């Protein structure tokens with residue numbers, strides 16, 4: 638039997654951010670950012686609060702227009718939102734509470750005119766991928782926060798995106814659920830074959846998930862400070878010596894940025910990080 642999850646069609650797209658700057662009026666949020674994301678790669682954007690992570694993600698999604706430079710997917714410039722770039726938000730309020738879980742996941746395929754039988758089969762496939770097939774006939778408000786986030790992920794994947802953009806998707810979850818979701822995300826990413834760009838300010842989360850971690854400087858005019866390749870074997874153990882060493886480097890990078898930002902705002906002493 639052929640499955641509706643077509644691995645070939647769903648494989649990830651390469652993305653290029655080339656000299657991107659984004660301003661809101663006179664405020665320069667990010668400036669001169671260049672970053673390539675390989676097809677099928679899991680890239681985490683990490684940085685101090687307010688540095689411009691969501692702004693950059695929004696430019697990849699096509700919701701926000703770059704005021705300088707270009708964002709392209711497989712060589713084609715991004716000029717607006719597209720189903721090939723799916724967005725998962727921190728808040729699962731994006732779900733339709735009046736539709737069942739299956740209907741939520743089938744929403745995109747339904748809008749594209751897919752037959753009812755195919756929609757249901759596709760929705761069930763993706764609900765299986767996120768471990769929620771048993772809950773297909775329930776309504777989102779009957780589910781826990783972690784389960785709602787899984788529905789959001791399944792709904793995005795059912796549109797067969799080539800890139801999944803995730804904006805602190807587990808930020809509102811309790812620590813235990815968050816850990817389970819990180820483990821699940823690692824598996825879902827590998828099985829879906831999508832490129833993932835994942836925004837977080839949680840260093841541990843980035844180490845568990847990313848192939849590479851791009852650390853941003855503090856804004857305004859934020860740019861990329863460092864990019865780290867995470868060579869640790871998957872599934873990852875946050876307590877391994879390699880993970881602990883990387884955690885320290887990242888903490889130092891971000892600590893420096895936070896202190897710089899506070900100094901610029903006149904809120905910190907001039908002491909330097911060692």
Ligand SMILES: Nc1ncnc2c1ncn2[C@@H]1O[C@H](COP(=O)(O)OP(=O)(O)OP(=O)(O)O)[C@@H](O)[C@H]1O
Pocket residue numbers: 661664666684685686687688689690691692693838856
């Ligand atoms: N639509 C907008 N209009 C004006 N300023 C904006 C707009 N969107 C974002 N900004 C500003 O751009 C900067 C970057 O915001 P952004 O939300 O991208 O940061 P972030 O790194 O995602 O923050 P956090 O980690 O707190 O979510 C902030 O100073 C923010 O106030």
